[in-house]
Amino acid sequence: MSARTLRLIGWRLIQVVPVIVLATFAVFGLLQLVPGDPAAVIAGETATAERIAQIREMLGLDLPLWQQYLHWLGGAVRGDLSTSLITGLPVIDEVLRRLPNTLLIVFLALILAISIAVPLGILAATHVEGKVDRLVTSIASLGVAVPNFWVGMILVGFFALSLGWFPTTGAASLFEDPGAALRHAALPAIALASSGIAEITRQLRSSLIEVLSSQYVRTLHAKGLSQGAILWKHGLKNVSLTLLTVIGLVFNRTLGATVAIEAVFAIPGTGSLVVTSATNKDFPVVQGVVFVLVLIVIFCNLVIDILYSILDPRMNKK
Amino acid sequence: MSVSSEGVLRPLPVRRRRNRFVTWLASDTRAAVSLAFLLALASLSVLANVIAPYSPLEQSMDILAPPSAAHLLGTDDLGRDVFSRLIHGGPMSLYASFLAVSVGTLIGLPFGVLAGYLGGWVDTAVSRVIDTILSCPSIVLAIAVTGALGIGLTNSMIAVGIVFSPGLARLIRVQTMIVKGELYVDAARTFGMSTGRLVWRHILPNAIQPVIVQVTLLLATALLAEASLSFLGLGVQPPNPSWGQMLARAYAYMEIAPEQMYAPGFAILFTALAFNALGESLRSLLDPTRRRSD
Numbered sequence: 315m316s317a318r319t320l321r322l323i324g325w326r327l328i329q330v331v332p333v334i335v336l337a338t339f340a341v342f343g344l345l346q347l348v349p350g351d352p353a354a355v356i357a358g359e360t361a362t363a364e365r366i367a368q369i370r371e372m373l374g375l376d377l378p379l380w381q382q383y384l385h386w387l388g389g390a391v392r393g394d395l396s397t398s399l400i401t402g403l404p405v406i407d408e409v410l411r412r413l414p415n416t417l418l419i420v421f422l423a424l425i426l427a428i429s430i431a432v433p434l435g436i437l438a439a440t441h442v443e444g445k446v447d448r449l450v451t452s453i454a455s456l457g458v459a460v461p462n463f464w465v466g467m468i469l470v471g472f473f474a475l476s477l478g479w480f481p482t483t484g485a486a487s488l489f490e491d492p493g494a495a496l497r498h499a500a501l502p503a504i505a506l507a508s509s510g511i512a513e514i515t516r517q518l519r520s521s522l523i524e525v526l527s528s529q530y531v532r533t534l535h536a537k538g539l540s541q542g543a544i545l546w547k548h549g550l551k552n553v554s555l556t557l558l559t560v561i562g563l564v565f566n567r568t569l570g571a572t573v574a575i576e577a578v579f580a581i582p583g584t585g586s587l588v589v590t591s592a593t594n595k596d597f598p599v600v601q602g603v604v605f606v607l608v609l610i611v612i613f614c615n616l617v618i619d620i621l622y623s624i625l626d627p628r629m630n631k632k
Numbered sequence: 633m634s635v636s637s638e639g640v641l642r643p644l645p646v647r648r649r650r651n652r653f654v655t656w657l658a659s660d661t662r663a664a665v666s667l668a669f670l671l672a673l674a675s676l677s678v679l680a681n682v683i684a685p686y687s688p689l690e691q692s693m694d695i696l697a698p699p700s701a702a703h704l705l706g707t708d709d710l711g712r713d714v715f716s717r718l719i720h721g722g723p724m725s726l727y728a729s730f731l732a733v734s735v736g737t738l739i740g741l742p743f744g745v746l747a748g749y750l751g752g753w754v755d756t757a758v759s760r761v762i763d764t765i766l767s768c769p770s771i772v773l774a775i776a777v778t779g780a781l782g783i784g785l786t787n788s789m790i791a792v793g794i795v796f797s798p799g800l801a802r803l804i805r806v807q808t809m810i811v812k813g814e815l816y817v818d819a820a821r822t823f824g825m826s827t828g829r830l831v832w833r834h835i836l837p838n839a840i841q842p843v844i845v846q847v848t849l850l851l852a853t854a855l856l857a858e859a860s861l862s863f864l865g866l867g868v869q870p871p872n873p874s875w876g877q878m879l880a881r882a883y884a885y886m887e888i889a890p891e892q893m894y895a896p897g898f899a900i901l902f903t904a905l906a907f908n909a910l911g912e913s914l915r916s917l918l919d920p921t922r923r924r925s926d
Binding site: 333336337340345347349355456460461467470475566567573574585588593597601607608611612 | 763771772778781859864865876882886893
């Protein structure tokens with residue numbers, strides 16, 4: 315790695331700081347969206363005045379806004395994301411306990427999506443306007459429009475209930491029992507991959523078509539290079555950057571889409587955590603989950619940015 | 633066309649526009665079918681009370697019945713007619729989609745135009761905020777905002793709209809920056825046109841086209857978001873019917889009546905497909921340099 319690349323990585327790291335600071339504003343600001351007195355809303359309609367006062371004190375709602383923020387930020391920096399209003403347990407412990415279940419299905423879905431979408435995209439782009447292309451684009455349109463949790467339900471009905479090949483619900487630890495963990499994660503990952511497959515296929519197809527119809531590819535043809543060599547040596551090299559961007563985007567979306575999938579498969583992940591805590595107005599937990607997920611996405615974007623500048627030498631010259 | 637007494641050609645623009653509309657639909661079957669489907673869905677929604685054979689809330693002793701002549705799609709776990717609930721779910725979904733997209737546009741457009749037009753530190757600040765909000769998985773953020781605003785269809789769709797706004801702002805920002813450099817904008821400025829009028833009369837109309845396409849595509853995203861949120865119990869509240877919530881109930885009784893999960897799912901799928909097809913078609917209509925299937 316050249317000094318230039320290292321400097322670039324350093325610069326990207328510095329650029330991440332304001333985004334994280336803004337993210338803390340946004341996460342903290344969530345509580346400000348609660349109409350009326352948040353303490354009374356959180357405590358519920360039947361709460362006593364003492365309970366409301368207790369919640370107000372616990373969340374520091376009696377302090378000025380900037381002090382509340384600094385208090386929350388001070389905790390967050392030390393890895394303390396406050397405690398759940400319902401269980402009284404530290405939020406960070408609960409989030410970290412559930413995160414592996416979510417990340418397992420998200421990464422499986424991502425791997426599945428890439429390994430299905432890349433061949434499909436290449437196939438479509440090399441047969442533009444042909445039967446294969448039309449079939450692939452139709453599949454992609456379906457994948458974008460289908461509700462993924464419905465796909466999950468159908469998969470459960472067919473593969474889990476009728477055929478009994480997979481367990482219907484739940485999750486297992488990847489570290490304690492990898493086989494069971496993968497069996498539990500298979501159907502959720504397939505359901506989750508549906509929109510990712512569609513998105514990656516579409517983007518790969520259109521950018522590959524663009525590259526293959528460009529001037530320099532025509533020159534390569536004229537030079538006598540074979541179709542295959544052009545595709546593998548030049549075409550895919552040029553679309554790899556687009557692919558990287560799309561994968562980043564799909565990762566972000568999949569991390570969100572897993573919420574409904576976790577409900578279908580009763581997976582104890584961060585998605586189901588955020589749904590139950592939003593329903594029960596357990597805001598410290600909601601804030602904690604959102605913050606951790608934002609940090610993951612920011613980190614992922616950073617890695618993609620760095621890979622981008624390593625893969626594309628033009629970025630280094632700037 | 634006819635020449636009026638003042639010698640002005642009046643009906644021509646209207647006629648030409650209609651012709652273009654007809655040519656568009658004739659040349660793009662998918663768009664025509666999608667538009668027809670959505671119009672049918674809209675009229676079905678308006679006439680839901682007339683068309684639906686039963687009240688969507690009417691319970692009966694006939695629980696989880698299979699499809700029959702009396703109940704075209706069977707009955708749910710409370711003995712309610714699934715076909716009637718499906719029809720009454722239509723207006724909910726359309727309302728939800730349009731509400732979310734309107735909220736997103738109303739928030740996103742002003743910020744995007746402002747950032748793109750003013751540039752400088754305003755642009756930097758708005759862009760950073762956009763980047764930050766876009767780093768949060770959208771459904772998770774929508775759930776968090778719904779939790780804060782309070783559970784229910786309108787609140788959850790306002791939340792989805794808030795989540796949409798940074799993407800729309802980013803799109804209109806870039807467009808504004810492109811249009812801002814055009815000669816006619818400079819010309820209008822030299823004539824002494826006020827900034828507000830300049831933005832309203834010259835920049836917005838010329839920058840809005842990609843936003844129209846994006847908004848159509850977002851209707852499908854909003855529909856899917858509504859379905860997810862109602863499925864999770866954060867959107868439409870029982871006993872009111874919605875497609876997402878019908879799926880949740882069907883899932884609970886899947887081992888007894890597995891056929892119940894198909895109708896609401898297909899309703900969501902077809903409506904989302906129609907919005908997407910219309911959006912893609914509009915894209916190629918408004919931007920002839922792009923290929924149809926891109």
